[in-house]
Amino acid sequence: MLDVCLLGTGGMMPLPKRYLTALMTRFNGSALLIDCGEGTQVTIREKGWSMHDIDVICFTHYHGDHIGGLPGLLLSMANAERTEPVTLIGPKGLEKVYRALTVIAPGLPFEVKFCELSEKEECFEINGYHITAFRVLHNVVCYGYSISIARAGKFMPEKAEENAVPMRIWSRLQKGETVTYEGVTYTPDMILGEPRKGLKVTYCTDSRPTPSITEHAKDSDLLICEGMYGDPEKQDDAVKKKHMMMQEAAQIASEAGVSELWYTHYSPSLVNPGIYIKEMKNIFKKTIAAKDRRTVELRFEEE
Amino acid sequence: MLDVCLLGTGGMMPLPKRYLTALMTRFNGSALLIDCGEGTQVTIREKGWSMHDIDVICFTHYHGDHIGGLPGLLLSMANAERTEPVTLIGPKGLEKVYRALTVIAPGLPFEVKFCELSEKEECFEINGYHITAFRVLHNVVCYGYSISIARAGKFMPEKAEENAVPMRIWSRLQKGETVTYEGVTYTPDMILGEPRKGLKVTYCTDSRPTPSITEHAKDSDLLICEGMYGDPEKQDDAVKKKHMMMQEAAQIASEAGVSELWYTHYSPSLVNPGIYIKEMKNIFKKTIAAKDRRTVELRFEEE
Numbered sequence: 001m002l003d004v005c006l007l008g009t010g011g012m013m014p015l016p017k018r019y020l021t022a023l024m025t026r027f028n029g030s031a032l033l034i035d036c037g038e039g040t041q042v043t044i045r046e047k048g049w050s051m052h053d054i055d056v057i058c059f060t061h062y063h064g065d066h067i068g069g070l071p072g073l074l075l076s077m078a079n080a081e082r083t084e085p086v087t088l089i090g091p092k093g094l095e096k097v098y099r100a101l102t103v104i105a106p107g108l109p110f111e112v113k114f115c116e117l118s119e120k121e122e123c124f125e126i127n128g129y130h131i132t133a134f135r136v137l138h139n140v141v142c143y144g145y146s147i148s149i150a151r152a153g154k155f156m157p158e159k160a161e162e163n164a165v166p167m168r169i170w171s172r173l174q175k176g177e178t179v180t181y182e183g184v185t186y187t188p189d190m191i192l193g194e195p196r197k198g199l200k201v202t203y204c205t206d207s208r209p210t211p212s213i214t215e216h217a218k219d220s221d222l223l224i225c226e227g228m229y230g231d232p233e234k235q236d237d238a239v240k241k242k243h244m245m246m247q248e249a250a251q252i253a254s255e256a257g258v259s260e261l262w263y264t265h266y267s268p269s270l271v272n273p274g275i276y277i278k279e280m281k282n283i284f285k286k287t288i289a290a291k292d293r294r295t296v297e298l299r300f301e302e303e
Numbered sequence: 304m305l306d307v308c309l310l311g312t313g314g315m316m317p318l319p320k321r322y323l324t325a326l327m328t329r330f331n332g333s334a335l336l337i338d339c340g341e342g343t344q345v346t347i348r349e350k351g352w353s354m355h356d357i358d359v360i361c362f363t364h365y366h367g368d369h370i371g372g373l374p375g376l377l378l379s380m381a382n383a384e385r386t387e388p389v390t391l392i393g394p395k396g397l398e399k400v401y402r403a404l405t406v407i408a409p410g411l412p413f414e415v416k417f418c419e420l421s422e423k424e425e426c427f428e429i430n431g432y433h434i435t436a437f438r439v440l441h442n443v444v445c446y447g448y449s450i451s452i453a454r455a456g457k458f459m460p461e462k463a464e465e466n467a468v469p470m471r472i473w474s475r476l477q478k479g480e481t482v483t484y485e486g487v488t489y490t491p492d493m494i495l496g497e498p499r500k501g502l503k504v505t506y507c508t509d510s511r512p513t514p515s516i517t518e519h520a521k522d523s524d525l526l527i528c529e530g531m532y533g534d535p536e537k538q539d540d541a542v543k544k545k546h547m548m549m550q551e552a553a554q555i556a557s558e559a560g561v562s563e564l565w566y567t568h569y570s571p572s573l574v575n576p577g578i579y580i581k582e583m584k585n586i587f588k589k590t591i592a593a594k595d596r597r598t599v600e601l602r603f604e605e606e
Contacts, residue, residue, distance in 0.1 A: 012378075012382070013344065013375065013378065013379045013382065014342070014344065014345050014375070015345070015348060016345055016348050016349045037375075038341055038342065038344070038345075038371075038372060038375040039317070039341065039342050039345060041316065041317065041341070042317050042318070042319055042341075042342060045318060045319050046319045062406075062407055063407065064374050064375055064378050064407040064408050065375075065378075067407055068341075068371075068372075068374055068375045068407060069341060069371075071367050071371055072316065072317070072340075072341040072367055072368075072371045075315075075316065075367050075368075076316045079315070079316065096406075097406055097407065100403040100404070100406040101403070101404065101406070101407070103365075103399075103400055103403040103404070104365055104366065104367040104370055104371060104400065104404070105367050
């Protein structure tokens with residue numbers, strides 16, 4: 001099961017009832033965050049999730065509304081007695097930005113590891129999260145992220161027997177380990193069926209529509225995508241500022257064949273994002289104008 | 304009239320219904336801020352005051368809970384089309400901390416001026432605010448602030464006649480100008496009575512009790528002071544972390560003869576600061592356990 005919470009849905013500046021865009025997920029006791037604008041720690045508290053367990057923080061880019069809450073969050077994680085390392089992932093320059101911002105958060109009691117992105121696409125495996133960062137199209141270098149949870153094939157005792165796999169190593173193979181036992185090496189596929197459909201969430205803000213988004217969003221259970229404006233009159237603004245219209249996000253969702261689309265990163269000028277939903281559903285039916293702390297528990301398909 | 308709003312009352316970390324300690328005042332079209340932790344811009348919006356008019360930001364010190372909201376606030380001021388300079392006042396190192404934090408707020412459309420404090424006491428005159436910064440006692444260099452509004456003496460026509468002051472320069476003298484007219488220099492005191500009682504607000508957090516606070520709080524209309532804990536069992540914690548107990552703040556208010564005391568900078572562990580008020584009123588009667596956005600309009604005394 002993958003818990004997904006869109007902590008905030010605001011773009012540019014936090015508003016009294018709309019925090020800045022950030023995504024939090026929980027899987028198998030490990031939490032992951034994408035973006036961390038001013039106030040992210042407050043909305044995590046409002047949600048009632050634990051800051052202590054955040055093992056990975058991914059950044060799309062370093063505009064203030066996507067990273068301004070980092071020093072406060074780290075201080076609160078320290079206050080929650082975290083001592084395990086935290087991994088930060090983000091475009092080149094990450095460590096420099098981190099060092100600058102944490103001038104007001106000295107002496108953190110945990111190690112911080114940096115993964116600086118420079119390729120068009122980069123992948124990471126952390127605590128069962130398969131993280132793919134992919135370059136998108138903003139006015140500074142910016143990345144979207146796909147978070148996937150793999151699901152192994154079903155255990156097949158008849159296959160285990162066929163391959164003469166000793167019963168005492170079955171459970172380790174089922175967990176994905178390769179095991180050498182009495183001089184023979186056994187691999188998980190010797191007892192498992194074909195890998196089954198896993199879970200996938202894709203997150204993209206801030207960007208103009210660009211093929212890498214559609215490509216990486218493909219077959220996601222959930223696409224969380226910028227819908228900065230809904231009013232067609234704002235199209236020129238969106239192009240100029242390298243942001244995305246709701247219409248464009250719905251088009252991407254449709255082409256990528258995702259199961260559901262949530263809008264986020266609304267312009268502060270957009271008081272009620274919901275007013276455009278009827279129109280957007282004509283482009284992509286399963287579209288939702290998300291509000292702060294919208295949550296879903298994604299589960300593996302039933303057999 | 305001096306408008307005073309205690310935007311937040313939290314210490315250490317912002318909570319869902321308790322923003323970090325920050326004070327905002329408005330006088331004669333000019334706003335002043337003391338401290339700017341994460342979320343300060345949100346609480347200014349909740350209050351409905353304008354960020355555009357903030358001319359001065361004073362910092363007590365550079366722990367995250369007192370300055371983490373600065374880059375976001377400045378970005379929002381830029382977004383509100385401010386172009387006039389902003390003056391920052393704070394302990395030595397201010398410009399360095401500012402440069403670090405604003406790595407995520409590039410290209411601000413207004414000039415930022417820095418007043419770095421190094422003396423035990425320093426004074427500034429800005430837009431009618433008389434600002435006194437005074438060193439207090441925390442685990443890093445930290446300052447309290449007194450904000451005063453002076454009030455000139457009453458206009459006395461009989462004095463103007465006695466001193467043969469030409470009527471056409473009366474209004475300029477009343478505004479406090481010194482005027483040379485037809486070769487003679489005239490000063491405001493030639494037409495005004497003794498200066499009258501002005502307005503004074505003193506703000507202090509984070510600190511142990513120390514004589515400079517009592518001295519500078521003397522005769523304030525309002526003292527806003529840290530009351531981190533109310534439970535006497537927390538006294539050792541307060542001493543160790545160089546914070547102040549409510550009891551100690553009430554004692555200072557009593558000795559300084561202030562008109563009213565508001566507590567702020569509560570520990571996150573303190574769910575209901577109001578439970579200690581009855582006891583504190585025995586030390587200083589006009590004590591208030593302030594909540595976020597507590598506001599007062601201070602007015603000059605009636606004649």
